[in-house]
Amino acid sequence: MTTTGEDHVTARGGPWWWERRRSAVLDVGLAAVSALECGVEGVPFAWEAGIPVAVGVVFGLAAGSVLLVRRRWPIAVVLVAIAVTPAAMGFLLGIVGLYSLAASDLPRRIIGSLAGMQSVGVLIVMFVRMRQDIARGDVEVGDWLVPFASVTMALGVTAPPVLLGLYVGARRRLMESLRERADSLERELQLLAERAEERAEWARGEERTRIAREMHDVVAHRVSLMVVHAAALQAVARKDPEKAVRNAALVGDMGRQALTELREMLGVLRAGGDGVRARPGGGSVPLAAVGAAAAAAASRVAAEESAEGPSLAEIDELVGQSAAAGMVVDLSVEGEYRSYAREVEATAYRVVQEALTNVHKHAAGAKTYVRLAHRVSEIAMQVENEPPSGVGSSAGLPSGGNGLVGMRERVSALGGVFVSGPTDAGGFRVSAVIPAS
Numbered sequence: 283m284t285t286t287g288e289d290h291v292t293a294r295g296g297p298w299w300w301e302r303r304r305s306a307v308l309d310v311g312l313a314a315v316s317a318l319e320c321g322v323e324g325v326p327f328a329w330e331a332g333i334p335v336a337v338g339v340v341f342g343l344a345a346g347s348v349l350l351v352r353r354r355w356p357i358a359v360v361l362v363a364i365a366v367t368p369a370a371m372g373f374l375l376g377i378v379g380l381y382s383l384a385a386s387d388l389p390r391r392i393i394g395s396l397a398g399m400q401s402v403g404v405l406i407v408m409f410v411r412m413r414q415d416i417a418r419g420d421v422e423v424g425d426w427l428v429p430f431a432s433v434t435m436a437l438g439v440t441a442p443p444v445l446l447g448l449y450v451g452a453r454r455r456l457m458e459s460l461r462e463r464a465d466s467l468e469r470e471l472q473l474l475a476e477r478a479e480e481r482a483e484w485a486r487g488e489e490r491t492r493i494a495r496e497m498h499d500v501v502a503h504r505v506s507l508m509v510v511h512a513a514a515l516q517a518v519a520r521k522d523p524e525k526a527v528r529n530a531a532l533v534g535d536m537g538r539q540a541l542t543e544l545r546e547m548l549g550v551l552r553a554g555g556d557g558v559r560a561r562p563g564g565g566s567v568p569l570a571a572v573g574a575a576a577a578a579a580a581s582r583v584a585a586e587e588s589a590e591g592p593s594l595a596e597i598d599e600l601v602g603q604s605a606a607a608g609m610v611v612d613l614s615v616e617g618e619y620r621s622y623a624r625e626v627e628a629t630a631y632r633v634v635q636e637a638l639t640n641v642h643k644h645a646a647g648a649k650t651y652v653r654l655a656h657r658v659s660e661i662a663m664q665v666e667n668e669p670p671s672g673v674g675s676s677a678g679l680p681s682g683g684n685g686l687v688g689m690r691e692r693v694s695a696l697g698g699v700f701v702s703g704p705t706d707a708g709g710f711r712v713s714a715v716i717p718a719s
Contacts, residue, residue, distance in 0.1 A: 309353065314347075316346035316375045318343075319371070323369070324341055325339060327369045345366045345371065348362045349379070353382065356379065356383040356388070359379035359382060359383070360376075360379040360380060363379045363380075364376075364403050367404060367407050376440075380397055380440055381444070384397070385447035386447075397444045400440050401439075401440040404436040405432050405433060405436035408436065501543070506643060508533050592627065592631035600638070601652060612652065613652045615653075626661065626716055626717075630663055630714070630716060633712065634663055636686075636688065636712075644670075648668045650665065650667040651666045652665050660716060669707060
């Protein structure tokens, strides 16, 4: 934190009301000089007043030492300076007192009133003393010079310290305002930094979730089909060698596709993204790059998928892959197919894909119905399977429990509705409705 505002206030090291020790030393020095001056001027004052010299000196010392409290009580200092003006003492006391008064945070009307009183006092005393000197014959000048000299002396003694004090006080208040503003800005920056860190943490969490979902979509479907085909291959290896060869070829193709997609994602994890070299020192790769790579790999689930990602036009091929794995699938499409936004088509494709994968995992051999409806402002899809017949291959596929969660997140992100659950007949149904725009 910078040395502003609060730090400036807490940095006091002087005694009593002084903020710094050097301020105390300065005031003590000024009070000593003023007391000495007033003490010396108390000698002629005592002669003129007809009082003992010692009394005049003590009076001067007491009056001059009032400068010690000029920072705490500037009004008292000026009042004392006005009071001792008729005694022709307190020149330094008056000047420093007016400066301290003008530099303080007191209202301007008080500063103006006391400065005016001091100026009038000096004017009267100067006028009277010059008249007395002229009457005694000590000074021979014209009548016009007395008021001119009195006014000049009054203004010369009061105006400069008042103007200087007003300038210093305004500058000090400006600096304090700037310190407060700097403190406020620093606190705001700290708050913004904390909020940015929170948003970054939230974004990292969201990105991790997205990466996990994309990797699940990329790998789970292909690996599930591989396991199903491998189980079927084991069952027919001796009875039907030709079918076993076809199943083995399918397993090999799917394995190579899955391996290619995994290599692509791992390459991004190592290099920091497509076309970006690895960071020096082994720096961490941004999660956004990994998510982008996972999304790119997920867009090539089908064997001959286009570069724009999965689309509803490839549903027939997706259903054909499940049928080749031994699933009995019935596909029905209502309405006329039309092009949708990329995110809508990809999400609809993923929902059907994950639902078919779940059937392979949990209901091997069950007949499955895939229904797709193109409506005016939305697209609806439903994948429902009958209870497992027990005649299908039992591949023993594991389940991570993330498939339905990922489908729900995808559909909800587009403002759609996702419903899943068992049917009355003992099967399972997955339904989703996604806005078309």
